[in-house]
Amino acid sequence: MSGSTIIFYLLAAMILVSAIASVTTRQIFRSAIFLLFTLVGFAGIYFWLDYQFVAAVQIVVYVGGIVVLIIFSIFLTQSSGEKLPAPLTRRTVFAALASLMGLVMVIDLLWRHNFVPSSSKKVELPTVSNIGEQMLGIEKHGYALPFEVVSILLLAAMVGCIVIAMRAKNETT
Numbered sequence: 798m799s800g801s802t803i804i805f806y807l808l809a810a811m812i813l814v815s816a817i818a819s820v821t822t823r824q825i826f827r828s829a830i831f832l833l834f835t836l837v838g839f840a841g842i843y844f845w846l847d848y849q850f851v852a853a854v855q856i857v858v859y860v861g862g863i864v865v866l867i868i869f870s871i872f873l874t875q876s877s878g879e880k881l882p883a884p885l886t887r888r889t890v891f892a893a894l895a896s897l898m899g900l901v902m903v904i905d906l907l908w909r910h911n912f913v914p915s916s917s918k919k920v921e922l923p924t925v926s927n928i929g930e931q932m933l934g935i936e937k938h939g940y941a942l943p944f945e946v947v948s949i950l951l952l953a954a955m956v957g958c959i960v961i962a963m964r965a966k967n968e969t970t
Contacts, residue, residue, distance in 0.1 A: 804845055812838035823880045826871055833864045850925050866951060 812835055819831035836859045843852035884892075932940045 801845075805842075808838050808841045808845065812842075823883070826868070829864060829867045829871060832867070833860060836860050836864065848923060850928055851923070863951075866955065870954070 815831045815834035815838065819828050819835060822828050822831065836855065840852045840855040840860065843849075843855055932944070935941050
């Protein structure tokens with residue numbers, strides 16, 4: 798077993814363990830921290846695949862932005878030390894069935910795909926210039942609109958968190 802394979806298995810184990818811990822823990826702050834470790838593990842996979850730009854974006858946007866926003870929201874609502882209520886049994890069963898069906902669909906898609914590279918199309922290398930042009934593009938395959946939608950979503954989440962915190966503060970006084 799080569800060193801590269803060992804690194805991949807360590808990163809995959811870190812991702813799986815922290816993702817499972819993120820959805821099974823009953824303390825919301827610990828869940829956010831486990832989510833942070835999951836996203837850092839994905840950034841490690843991107844670094845391992847030699848996609849430094851995508852890994853840096855993963856760390857800056859998701860780890861540095863979204864997880865910090867989630868943790869800030871948890872502290873703003875003052876529920877960081879509280880335990881979440883135990884989930885209902887039927888919700889747990891439904892979630893397990895939905896996860897199992899998703900796994901079956903992914904395995905089916907992987908089984909059907911032949912993974913033979915086609916020589917008819919010229920493949921563009923993922924350079925920073927190509928990624929930047931596609932992210933800022935407004936034509937067919939551009940990502941400018943999704944970035945704006947995500948920024949509005951994050952703003953709405955932050956405003957909602959502040960409203961909930963203000964309401965909770967007024968109710969206690």
